Amino acid sequence: MLHMNYVVQLPPQDSGLQLGIARFHNFHIDAKRQDHTRLFRRDAVCIVNPENKTRIIRYAMGGGGVKGVCKDSVGLDYDGVDALGIRFNQHAQLVIRRASRLEIIQWLATYPDLSVRLSIQLGLLGAGLGMLGFGIGLISLL
Numbered sequence: 001m002l003h004m005n006y007v008v009q010l011p012p013q014d015s016g017l018q019l020g021i022a023r024f025h026n027f028h029i030d031a032k033r034q035d036h037t038r039l040f041r042r043d044a045v046c047i048v049n050p051e052n053k054t055r056i057i058r059y060a061m062g063g064g065g066v067k068g069v070c071k072d073s074v075g076l077d078y079d080g081v082d083a084l085g086i087r088f089n090q091h092a093q094l095v096i097r098r099a100s101r102l103e104i105i106q107w108l109a110t111y112p113d114l115s116v117r118l119s120i121q122l123g124l125l126g127a128g129l130g131m132l133g134f135g136i137g138l139i140s141l142l
Contacts, residue, residue: 002028002096006073007081009088010066015077017113022047022058023075029062044099049084056080057099057107
C-alpha cells in the first residue's frame with residue numbers, strides 16, 4: 001500500500017478512457033513481477049481518497065518521462081482527478097493498493113465506455129445463467 005501526496009496531470013497521449021493509466025515513479029514499479037511490495041506494471045490499482053471515500057481503478061505504469069512524477073506523487077488524467085474530488089498540483093492524501101478481482105469486475109461493469117460495459121455485463125449474465133442451468137441439471141439428477 002502506497003501513500004501519495006500530490007497528483008500530476010498526465011499528457012494528452014496518456015489520458016482518456018481507452019487507456020486508464022496512472023503513472024508512478026519507477027521506484028514503485030516492478031516490471032519483472034518478483035517484488036510483491038511494489039506495484040506490478042500494467043496491474044490494476046485502486047486509488048482511494050480517504051477524505052471523501054471515493055476510489056478509482058487505473059493501470060499502474062512507470063513514470064514514462066512525465067515531468068513532476070516523483071516518489072510521493074502520481075500522474076493521473078483529468079477524469080480520475082475529477083472522480084476523486086481533488087485538484088492537480090495540490091496536496092492530496094491518496095492511498096494506492098492493488099485492486100481485488102471483485103473491484104475490477106465492478107469497475108468494468110460500470111465503465112463509462114458502452115462497449116466495455118456491455119461486454120462485461122453480458123459475460124456476467126452468461127456466467128449467472130450457466131450456473132443456474134448447472135444447478136437445475138444437478139437437481140434433476142437427484
